[in-house]
Amino acid sequence: MKRVNLFKASLLATAAILTAPAAMAQETATPVAAPTAAPGADPVGAPPLPMDASPAEEAAYKVLDKYCASCHQDGALENGLTKSKSGFGHVLDMRRLAQDPKFVTLGDHTKSKLYQVIAGGSPPMPDNCWSADCTPKAEELEVLKLWIDGLDDDVEEKKFVSLEELHRLAHEDLQKQPTNRRDRIRYISLRPLYNDSDVSPENYEAYRQATVKMINALSWNPEPYKWEAVDEYGVLMRIYLPEIDWDQHKWHTLEAIYPYGVGSETDPYLSPLKHMAKTEVPILRADWFAATASVSPLYYDLLGLPDTVQGLEQLLNLDMVKNIQNEQVVRAGFQDSGVSTNNRLIERHALGTGFFWTSYDFAGSKGRQSFFEYPLGPKEAYGEELAFNHDGGESIFTLPNGFHAYYLNTAEGERLDVGPTSIVRDDDYSDGTGEVVNGISCISCHSKGIRYNDDGVRDVAMSNLSLSPSSRQTIDAIYPGNDVVQDWFKKDQQAFFDTLTSAGIDPETTAGGLEPVRGLFVYYVDHFVDLQQAANELGMPEEELRKRMPFVGHQFASLMTRLEQSPIARDEWTAAYPVLLEKLTDYRPYVNDHKPVANLTHTVAAVVKDTPYEPPVKDDHSVYAPPPAKKHVPDTTYADVAKPDHKAYDPVAHSVPSQSHLTVYTDKPTYSVGEGLQVYIEPRHDCRLTLISIDDRHQSCVLYPFPGLDDIVIKGGSQYVFPPKGTLRTTHEGLETILAICNGGHDAIDLHTRDTSKVSCAADHKPLTKDQYETVVNEVLALDLGDDHGKDKHSPAGVDYRGVSDHNPKIVKSQISVVVTAH
Template sequence: MKRFLNSLLLLIAFPVLADEAKVLQIFDQKCADCHSDGDEEPPLHGGINLTKLQGNEDGIKSILDRITRPDGTKGRMPKSKGNPGDASYLPPLSAEEIALVKAWAGGTAPAASTPATSAPTPAPADAPAATPAPAAEEKPAVAAAPPRRFIPVTEEVRRIADDVMKLSESAQPFARYLTLTNLANLRDASGQPVEDEKQMETYRAAISKLLNSLSHEGQIRVPTAVDEDKTIYRFDLRDYGWTQQEWEQHVVSGYPYALRGFDARRETEIADATHSASAWVRADWFTFAAGQPPLYNQLLRLPDNDRDLEKELGIDVVGNLQNKRAIRAGFRLSGVSQGNRMIERHELGRYPGAYWKSYDFSPLDLHGQHDLFRSPLGPVGAGLTPNKDREFAHDGGEIIWNLRNGLQAYYLSTAAGAKLDRAPTEIVQDKKRRDGAIINGISCMACHESGMKYTLDKPLEQFRDEVGVIALKAGLDRSEQRIVEDLYAPQEKLHEVVKQDEERFKKALEAATPGYDQPLDPVERLYKRFKADIRLETLAAEFGEEDPTFIEKLKDTRDADLESIAAQLEAGMEFPRAGFLDQFRTIAHALRYHQLDFTPIAYTEFTSGASKAGGNVGQVVLSDGGKLSISTDKPHYVKGDLMTVKLKCTEGVFVRLYHFSADKKLTQIFPNAGQSDNFIRGGKEIILPEPGAAFRFRMGSPFGTEIILAVASPVQFTDDGNLSFAQGEVFKSFPETDLRQAKKRGVKGLTVEVTTPTGKVVGERSAPTFSARAVFTVSDH
C-alpha cells in the first residue's frame, strides 16, 4: 500500500492512458448523486479536472476505497440499500468500470475485458473485495503543456472588432460572437488554469451543439473560432434562422454581463457594423440562458400548446391514431415517469423526421382510466373506442421531435397540452438533480445526449412494449383488440424505428461537434459550469480581471456592501449564481465599470426561489421548493449592542448556527448550553435568544464584517459531541478559519429514509443539507 501511495505523487508527470471520458462518465452517472454532501456541485462529477484530481493522494485513495469496499460485492453501490427493484437500490460498478477507474488512478491503460452490459449482474455476497492497483513503474516524465496565457478584455474586444471588419458589409449585421475567455482565464491559487484543455474542448462542443439545437434551418452550421486560442466563436444569425430583432429582444435585453469602456473605439466599430447593442456575449451565460425557458422557448418559437406545435410540424395526431399511422409502446417503469408511461411515434409532415410524445401518469392515482394496462385506447377524445372506460386519462407528457437539421427539440405539457417550463415532480423526475425537476431543454438534452433513450437504460434488445400483450387479455372487445394490435408495436418494428431515429440524431450530432468523443453532454457541462457558485478564486474572471488581488479593490473602496462581499468570500463562503446578479451590479458600479442596461430574465432554473446572500437577511431554497431564511435584527451594531437572530423554515429541519467573527474565529452559537433543542418546526419562526433565555449575543471587538451561517438538514447531524455541552461551556469554538469546513461538520453519513408513494420504507439515501447566511457589521461607536 505504501508503494502504491508513493507512486501517486508521480502521477501528474505520467501520461494518463485510461479512457478519461469513460471515467468522467462513471463519476457523473454513478457517483455524483449520492456523494454530494449537500454541495451544489458534487466532489465527483462529469466536469471535474482529472489532472488535478490525480495530484490529490488522499482523494485517489478515497475513490479506490469506495469502489472496492465490500458493499460493492453485495450487489449494490456502497451508499444504496435494499435489493434490485427497490427505489433506494443502485447496482454496483461493473468489473470493467472498476478496472477503468483503477487504471486511471494508476496512470496506465486498462486491461482488455468483456464489455459491460448496461445492467451489471450483482457479484456473490462472499466475493473478495478488489485490491488497489500496484504502483506504476517509473517512466520518463512528460513535458507539461505550456501554461495558457491570460487574455485581457481589451484583446478580446480587439479580436472581435478585427474579425467583424474583415467580413463583407452585407454579412456584418448578422455576425454574433460567443466567448469562452472568462473560463480560459480562470486561475487557481497557484496561478494554474482551472479549466484544462479537455474541458475547454467540451465547452467548445457545447457552443455548436446548442446553437444547432435551436436552429430553424436544415443544415448543421459549426461556428468559427476567430482566435488562435479558440476562445471567441463567430456565428451568423441567418445560419440558424434567427432574426436581428430576436437577438436584441430575447438575448441582449436580458444579458447581465455586458461591461463596456475597455476600448471605446473598437466597441463602437463592432456596434456600428453589427447594428447590435451587444454583438458578443459569454458562452457560459448563453448556454445557461438559452438551454432553458423562457429563452429556449423563444428562440425555438415554441407555441403555447401541443396542438399548435403539431400543426406547425404538419402532424395530425388523432388522424394518425385513427388511421393506424402511429406506433406505441407502454411501460410500467420507465426510469423517468413515476407511474405508467406510454410513448407514441409519428412521422413529421413537413420534412423527414420523427415526432415522439409520451403520456405520463401520476403514481398517486393508478386505477380506472389512469391505469394504462386497463385502459390502453386513449387519450380521451381520440375516438379510438366508444367505451369511455377504455380511454386512458393521462396527467402530462413530454415531446421530442427532429429539427430540420436532424438534432432534437423538446416540449413539456399538461394533460390538456398546455406548455410547461418545468414538469411536475410527482409525475416525472430527473434523478440527477437534487430537486428532481425536469426543466424543458437542458434536462432533455442531458438525458438524450445520444438521441432516443430506452426505458430504464436497457439495451435496445430488451426494449419492448409491455402494455399491448397485457391489455389484450383485459376484456377488450374484438374491435378494440385490433386497434391495440395495430398501434402497440411488435418488438422488431419498435427497434427498427428507434435505430432509424437514433442514427439520424447521431449523424447530426457528429456534424455539429466534430472531433468531440466524450459521452457526457457538453451543453449540460457548460450549463452547470455557469451555474456553479461564485468563489474567491473565480470572482475576478467575472469582470475580465487577472489581478490576484482583485479582492483588495473591493476593500479599498471603503464601501460597506463591497467590504461585506469581500469578507464573505475570504471566509470561504460562495455566492449562489441565482443571487449573484445583485453583487455583480454592486461591484460593477463601485469599481466604475460601465454596465449596459438589461432586464433580468426569469430563468426556470431559479423560479422556485433564488438563494440570497449578502445582507443581514439570507435565504436558501430547499429541495421541495420551500425556503429557509435567517436574519439579524439590524445590519449594523455598535459595541455593547445585543443581537437577535430570526430563523424560519417552510418545513421541519434541524439547524445549527455558526458565528464567524471579524478576526476569523468560528463559534457554534446554536444549539448551545442554554438551548440544546435545534429542531425548527415547519412554518414556525423562532427568535434567538428567546425571552428569558440563559444566553445572549452581545457585540464587541474585534470590529468589522461578521457572518452568521445557518446549516439545515431534515435529520439530526451526526457529530454528537458538538450537540452536547460540558459544565461551564455555553458555545462551541472551532479552529477553522473557513466557513466551508463548518458547512460540512456533522454531515458525513447523514441519511434519510426512502419511501414508496404508499409510504413503504425501502432503504436510505444521503440526506440533503442547506445553508444560508446573514452578514452584518460591528463598530466601536
C-alpha cells in the first residue's frame, strides 16, 4: 500500500481530471503517535495476553496497544478520557474482540470494521493523527490482516441446513411426540446462525443460551425451561407451550407479525408439520424472537402484565404502600446509578417468588426531588408534607421460575414502553438511541441480576436534626445502611446465578461481548444482510443464489449488486424478503399482519413495486424528519412518553445503525489499478450530498460537490450515480473508502450551492491542513438549529436527538471500502 494519492476521475463532459491530494500536513502541531506502555509491559489496567496466545495474537496485540488502546481499552484510557470512545472499550481483550462480529469478521479482514478504520476508513483512526507519520505502517497492517484471516482456521466446516432440511428435522421430531401434545408443540430455530460462517462456535453457544434465557423470561411456569437437543445439528429447540405457561393464542401473537413465515407445494415436510402442529408458523427464528419479544409493548403482552403498577401489585399479591408504612422494605439512594441522569432511590420488597426491587427516578435533584432533603416518600405512604416528588420508576421482580421480569411506570403508576432519555438512559448499547426500552434494556443492564451500589442517604438523613425524631426512626428502619443493602444485593444476585445455572446458562456467557439476549438482538437488528446472509435467509447456499440471480427480472439487478457491495438494513430486507422468496425459491411467503417500512431506497422500492408486498402508504420523501412525535418540552418527563403515538412492535426503532437512511455502494467489490469505478448513492429522504474519498494513508479530499457538476438535492427514493459523466479511475493499489454524508435538514436543502473547491479532489488541489479538513466536515455536519436551538429535534425513533448523539439526527452517513489490486 505505497499510495500517496486517491482516485483519478475522468469527467468527460468537463474534461476535468481528478488527482490526489498531497499528504495532509498538520501545520499547527506536530503529529504525535498514540502513547503506549513501556516496551514489553502490559498497559496499566488492560487485559493481558492469554497465556496460550498464538504468535499472531501477540503481534496483533502490540499493534492494537500502540494505536488503539488509549481510546478503546477500559483501564488503559489516556488523554483525560474516563469512558472509552464510541462505547468500544475492549480492543486488547483479544479473545472477546475476535468474537465481536461488530468489529471482526472471522477469516476476512476486508469485511472487518476494525481493519477498515485502521487501514484508512472513516472515522480515521487513530483520530488524533493527521499525517502518515502516526498511522500504522504497512507491515503493522499486515499483522492485523494475518490475525483476522487466521481466526477461522479452527472453525469446522458445516453442512448447510436448508429450509427443507429444517422442516424435515421438525417434522421427524414432532412425529415422535405423543399425539395429544402435538398441537401445543412449537419450535425455535437457530438455522440462520448455524449457517452463518461469521458466527463462531462460542457465539453460537451463547446465542443458544440467550434463546433459553428469553423463553424463561416470558414464562410463569415455576420450573425453568431447559434446552433439549432434538436434531443432529442442534438448530432446533422444541417448546411444549404449557411448560412455559403459554397457549396457542400467545404463540399466534408472534405468528401474526412474523415476517419469515413460508408455505410450499413442493416441500414434502412443511404442510404435514403445520397440520400436526395446527399452526401456520410452527417454527420461529431465534434471532427474530429475541429481538421482537423483548421489546415493549409486546414484552408486556406476552407476560400478561397489566397497564398500571396497581394492577401489577394485584397480580403479584403485593402491597407496596403497606410494606413501606410497616417498615418492611430495604432502601438505598445514590446519585450515580449508571442509568438515571439524576437521583435514584431503590427499594426492596419481599415477594413469594423472591423479591420486588423498584426505583424512584427524578427529573431533577433540587427541593422535593432530592431524597437527601426529603428521604421519605412516596406521598401515598407519608403524605404531601414529608414526601419527595419522583417522576417515575423501574421495577425488577422474580418470576416463579427465578428469572427476572421488568416494568417501567410513571409516578402515577401508568405503564411505560420506553423511558425518557432526559431521565434514564441505556448506555449498555452504544449503537442504540439511548432509550431505556422495556424489557431488552433491562435484560441487558441486569445481565447478572441486581446491580450493586452504595447507599448515600442514611448517614445524611440521620444527621439531619430538622427531621422529627419519628421520621429519623423510620429512616433508621428502612435505610438499614450499606452492609445490610450489600448483603441483599449479594443474596439476590446469587439466587439469579443459581437460576441461570439450573437452566443450563453460564452467568458469565457473552455473545459478541454483550449480554447474550442483547447480543442476539444486535445480531438480528444491527448486522446488515449481505449476499451470503440473504442466501442463508432464503434457505440456500450463496453459490446457489448466484446461479439463480440471472434468471430474475431486471428490477432485481441493482439490489443483487448492492447485496454484494453494501449490506442491506434489516427493515429494508424484511420488505424485500417476500418478493425474493417468491422469485428465487419454491416457497411463498405467509401473509400476515407484518407491515414493512414505507420509506425504501431505490433498489428495494424497485423490487417491491407493483407486487402485493409493496407498502400501501409511502411517506413524504421530501421530509427527512420522522413522523410527528409528541410535543417536546425542554425537560421531558415520564408523563411525556406515557402514551406512545403508536403501538408498533419494532425493535429496529431503537437502533441507530439499522435505521439506514442512506446507502452507498460500487459496481464491484474489487478493482484493478486504472479500472473505472462508479459510486451509487441511494437516500431514503431528500438531502444534500457530500462525498469524501479517504485512502489507507488517511489522505482525504471532497469528491462531491465538484467543479463543473451541479450541486443538486438528491431526491429520496432515487439513485444518484457518481460521477454522472465519465468515471472514477483508480491509480494505486490499496484500500479506498468513499464516505457519503447526506444532510436532510431544511437549511441544507435550501442552499443553492456550496464551495468545497479548497478541499476538492480537483487537479489544482492543494495539501490539506487539519484545520481546513475539519472546517469542511464541520460545515457538512453543521446543526440546522434555526430559531428553536434544537429543542424540537427528534431521531427517527421519535426521541430527543440529544439521546442519540451530539449531531443533528437529520445528518446520515454511510461508507463503502473497496480493494484495489495491482492486476
